[in-house]
Amino acid sequence: MSLSALFPMFLGVFGLGGAFYLYKEVKKYPGGEDKIARIAEQIHLGAMVFMRREYKILGIFCAVVLFLILISDLGWKTALSFLIGAFTSALAGYIGMYTATQANVRTAVAASTEGVSSALTVAFFGGSIMGLTVASMGLLGLGFLYLIFGGNPETAHVIHGFGMGASSVALFSRVGGGIFTKSADVGADLVGKIEAGIPEDDPRNPGVIADNVGDNVGDVAGMGSDIFESYCGSIIATIALASTMAATTLTQLNASQDQLMFLPLVLASFGLICSMIGIFIVKQSANKSPEVALRAGTIGSSVLFIFIALLLIAVMGISLKVWGSVLVGAVGGIIIGLVTEYYTSGAPVLKVAKAGETGPATVMIAGLSVGMQSVVIPVLTICGIILISSNLSGLYGVAISAVGMLATVGITMAIDAYGPVADNAGGIAEMGGMGKETREITDSLDELGNTTAAIGKGFAIGAAALAALAIISAFIETISHHQQDFSLQINDPLVLAGMFLGGIFPFLISAITMNAVGEAAFDMIKEIRRQFRDIPGLLEGTAEPDTERCVDIATTAALKRMVLPGILAVFSPVVVGFLLGPEALGGMLGGALICCVLLALTMANAGGVWDNAKKHVEKGNLGGKGSETHKAVVVGDTVGDPFKDTSGPAMNILINVMAIVSLVIAPLLV
């Protein structure tokens, strides 16, 4: 299968080509002139400066981990794998951010000169570049490693290093980006809107560039690395489970070990093709309503993928039970996304907004209660996926269902990253004074982006949960492979203590990241107040704010505060694994998994419902802007910001980092 083994890498290159083509298309649109161009340049530069400084810290961190891997018994192959994983993840984030900060201004200009259809195309292409890059980089990196190490079950484990590299970078990007974006957002809003009484995205506000940089840093790069590591994690875990599979199971699934190890890469490759077709569908439907266009693209590519997977598995002669698992995962992802949409834009929004009539306390209670309630159906869905897919094809089934959910990541990520591009376009239109009509177009695109972002968040949680589950299964199988009597019984005190330990981390990391946003926002508030006070003529519009300084402060604050959570996540499995043994570590992963998923859903959906309740009131309902109800729902939104954009998303990566680090060190623990 020497030639077919090149297929994933070939698809990776092909996907990157597609991304480059889209980039050229985006660049064809005009980038604005004078003031508009200058604002766009400031956002672009701010984002790039943040990335560069972040990557410096990441570089140091990776060097330390690399050193530790090399002096351990894991060997240079794992070290190489780690490096490639970290590098591809970082590169995908960089490319995505670079192009998103080119697409934002072009979306604004297109909205002003050509109308909604062109604006949608540019914004969506901007997001699609991120989507295609994520999928392609994953295929390229994993395809390469599979080619040199993966064919042989004995060396397949070195690929785990790739996941660890990708996850480490993802964790720092997500946490750092999350802190940056929310500190800038909260800081700019509190001083600008509330204290100085100027509108959102007003160019006089020194924090407003930082706020727009934050959208890219947090919502594009952060989300991209999040999805990237789930995507790669699920593929890696599936390979790992296949490589330790017993002969009887192989017979049951009517497949060879090689076939099952290679299957996730093939599925992902075809998934990329389906995503590209989906992107094409969106482009073709761009003259219809944006909502219809985006939906046609996603559903189209999912349905197509399911059929192609069926054909593929049938042609390979593998039992169709495996396809059943893929199907369950793909459908499950859609269900979780839709439930998220309901909770953050359906009846619950009206309920939370209504609670604003009795003040901020009832808004808080109602929103928290919606968030907690919203876990039920997604978690039941996850249970369903676990039970059905494992019933069809064992633990391998659980892992391949995660691949099924994530295979069309190209388009899912595209639709998700489209949101912040449209949001930024709105910011640029406002700051550049591009007029009401332009702003209306960008607003409508932005609103749709919020809905797709909510679906994307739900999907990301589901995908992260399944990927982590697959990696944890692979960890357990790896240990069992080397140590026949290994078992993770809940009534074993070590496992039990491990489960409690694991539960601590999601709560602790949430607390730390929420605090970090508060502190970083405080730094920001002080600086913006200082500029309003010290720069003469700023509020009158005759002087320019020092926006760079604000970007710098948000950058420094975010980078400083991302280190502790990152180190806790990466090193806790190592400490527990070596001190208390693999039983406690296995228990810890189980406890952390459950709590991460539940907290992630609660925080994402509480944050989402608060955000939309505020928007509902701001549209003029229940008293509209400036009313007491409005003030109450603004409090909810402010609490929701770190919930949904910092702490909540950190949960996805936390559990995956803990799981993949455990999988990497597994051979050392037996």
Next chain:
Amino acid sequence: MSLSALFPMFLGVFGLGGAFYLYKEVKKYPGGEDKIARIAEQIHLGAMVFMRREYKILGIFCAVVLFLILISDLGWKTALSFLIGAFTSALAGYIGMYTATQANVRTAVAASTEGVSSALTVAFFGGSIMGLTVASMGLLGLGFLYLIFGGNPETAHVIHGFGMGASSVALFSRVGGGIFTKSADVGADLVGKIEAGIPEDDPRNPGVIADNVGDNVGDVAGMGSDIFESYCGSIIATIALASTMAATTLTQLNASQDQLMFLPLVLASFGLICSMIGIFIVKQSANKSPEVALRAGTIGSSVLFIFIALLLIAVMGISLKVWGSVLVGAVGGIIIGLVTEYYTSGAPVLKVAKAGETGPATVMIAGLSVGMQSVVIPVLTICGIILISSNLSGLYGVAISAVGMLATVGITMAIDAYGPVADNAGGIAEMGGMGKETREITDSLDELGNTTAAIGKGFAIGAAALAALAIISAFIETISHHQQDFSLQINDPLVLAGMFLGGIFPFLISAITMNAVGEAAFDMIKEIRRQFRDIPGLLEGTAEPDTERCVDIATTAALKRMVLPGILAVFSPVVVGFLLGPEALGGMLGGALICCVLLALTMANAGGVWDNAKKHVEKGNLGGKGSETHKAVVVGDTVGDPFKDTSGPAMNILINVMAIVSLVIAPLLV
């Protein structure tokens, strides 16, 4: 051992005698006259009416469960056990409430006529009656059942029914009481303090009697049943684990099966004696500062208990490793209590209060972050208890450590129930216009009560966690006893899906109970507003409010809304156990345990820190009452109310109900 088997029952009777003696002592103090007596009578009657109506619903529920037990294969012995458990739990709650509503007014009168020392004595005696009743009823009921069924390992399992009865009553009391107390509190405060601008506990407020009734219903009866079921649960689980213990383990612990089965009852009996001595110590030190007196009593009885346990275990010839487990549990309980005290009265309070300067949103974030952070040390302590005690004496060690933590429950519960008595005394003093000096004394007692209540809450969570853990272990052992190949491996898809399922319930029940408080408070608000509007002269003080109507509304609202969470908790293990099997049920208990403990700690401590941050500002700090900071911290307190007094405490019982129901149905699942 026929005579010694009577010992627990004898101690139970002795303890009840002690409680009766204390009741007589309390009754010696004058009960006030005229207006004072009338207010006290209203509170007393309101509480009794609530209890009677609650017990009617409980009666129906118990009849249904009884019927189900009888038609199942569990048999009449388990049914009898269930009945006794439910009856003793209900009776303990009734006695405690009855006497607490006698002690409250006598505390107020003693404060006004005799000073702080007498007031402390009366309030503390009021709490002690509850404490002694809880411990005595447990010993009496369990001692009786042990006498007739427990001596034989074959019939020992019928005792589990007792735990199920106790837990079911506890769940309804805790949830119903929690909804009652907070809806009355929030309703009375919102309309009275904020809308009408009259002080707290003002007699013109129609909701104020309901508010004071709520303190008894929620904080005395609810807390009592909570502790009662943990107390009995830990004893039952220890008996169960001993009854299924392998011969080799018995040899290692140098004990006979009879000895190990009887040990928890003996320890609890001596614990009751130590509690009574502790109560005596408090009485003797009442002329010192109240804080010193209460602390001397608790620490004195704990230390005494640890020594008596050492002697006892040495005399019985059992390995001292078992004593080590008891010691670890007792010390662990103290650590968890002290950590709770730190988080709800130390530096975090200042931090949350300070966050009020930037508005309610930052108060929310800071409080939630404190709550989430506060899980770390208590959960690490639980991990430590699990690892050390099981290392010393296996799973039996974990269970007996829970008994060690709970043995001196008489005094712990006394100190905890003292708080609401003092709180009520303050309310009566205010409503009855007993003057500033009296109010100052009751305030100082109340403030101390808040601290002891915080410690008590931490202790209750730790105890509930360990008790549930012990019951879950007993469940697993029971299944394994009948089905040799039973195992609960985390990587078994059924177990895994069960763990996810289990995680849903704490979040769902929290959401439901938080909503319930909001809705019930809304009913209350409407009624109080109506009375202010429709009763002429009410605000001027020339007409009487219809307080009974408010009590009735809170009662109806609470009773209606306690049913769903109760039914979910009791029947979910049955449904999962029979539909998905014991593996999924075991996983579900594991997942629910972790999440219940973490949420309970988070909500209790976030609620506590918000409460005290508000009090800190109200003492004149950071702008004091009426400032913007004050308004911000009031929002935190309002959100914290259902957190710490409704949803949070419900977690303790939720996990215990799920665990004990599983243990009861275990024989049917194999």
